[in-house]
Amino acid sequence: MSLSSHVEELKRKHQALSEQVDAAQRAPGADDLHIAEMKKQKLRLKEEITRLTAPA
Known part of the structure; x- marks a missing residue:
C-alpha cells in the first residue's frame, strides 16, 4: 500500500x-x-495523518 493510499484510508476512517x-x-x-x-x-x-503528511 502506498503512503498516499494509506493516508486516504486513515482519512476515511476518521x-x-x-x-x-x-x-x-x-x-x-x-x-x-x-x-x-x-x-x-x-x-x-x-495525529497519524498529520505525522505522515508533514513535510520532512
Whole structure:
C-alpha cells in the first residue's frame, strides 16, 4: 500500500468515526464512555495523518 493510499484510508476512517460520534451524541441515553473512546480514536487517526503528511 502506498503512503498516499494509506493516508486516504486513515482519512476515511476518521470521517466514519466523526459521523459515528455525531450520531451517538444525538442519541438519547448515549454511552459517554463509548463516545469518549471514539473521540480518542479520532484524535489518534488525526495525529497519524498529520505525522505522515508533514513535510520532512
